[in-house]
Amino acid sequence: MKISTIALVTSFFAVSLGGCAATTPTPELIGARQAYDQARTDKNAALVPDSVLSAKQSLDKAESMHADHPQSDEDRSFSYVALRRSELSMALGANAKAKQDESTSAANYGNLQNTLRTDAVEKLGAARGALAVSETGLAAANARAARAMESLAKIAQVKEEARGMVITLSGQVLFVTGKAELLPSAQDQLGQVAKALIDQGEINPIVVEGYTDSVGSDANNLKLSQSRAEAVRSFLVSKGLPGDKLTANGRGKSNPVASNDTPDGRANNRRVEIVVAGGSANAVSNGK
């Protein structure tokens, strides 16, 4: 009985020691297990499942070799290879992730380019549309101004000077001699002038200047020229020209355009000049 007990205890220790040797993993196997655990939970490695499976199979072989031949060269070598397979799966996973990022960036780049191109095309289209509208408007305005100038040229002398476009109307056709009341025929003529100026489009500042010949006193001439200028201004305003853009200025016998020694010359000097600041490129002279 005693002998049997000793034998049993001896057997127990022998089995325990043998079992301990079989289950004590080598450092290589411990490293392989840890590496596989890491690979199994690695997000990038999830992109290469075949490689992770290969690592698992390699670890299984190592575990099997460890169970069959513990602490042997084969045990250590298989574990070493298993460790490397797990590291390989993580490296390949990182590569796959980098490729994925590159593809995403390339797609983003392409989308961004398309967006920029589309925006540029839309803006270009809008700019062309606006330009076309602007050109159409400009052409219409130019045509309207040209027609207005043609109308004006039929009823008055029109010329460009440094001070602007000058429309000259003879005093003889506008007023009774020595008076500042407009003749009925003059009203018709001035009405056409007002219409032409309005048809031109934008109204620039306008100065209505009255002139006389040299007959009579300077004071009377100055007063008469002022009254006539104001009469013309009031009439133009009544026809729709903006009052705040028009001023009247009596200039008396100053700035004669002809000799005051002859009846014809004096007739030319008796006049009203409508000076439009800025002038007009379409101004013409018909010699009236």
Place this chain on the structure above:
Amino acid sequence: MATDALASAQKAIDDNDNDRARLLLNQAQADADLALALARGSADKKSAQDAQAKVVDLSKQAQ
């Protein structure tokens, strides 16, 4: 490391220790596979970073 394992494998072959040589060759193969993947990874990472940088540059142009 793969080179070291290869040298050891060659020595084992010379010593007619074919079993050990086979183990060492397996280790060398595993080392080489990992080294290759890491080398490729470096290039792939650089390409990905370059692509990302291009997107950032283009985004700045768009602003």
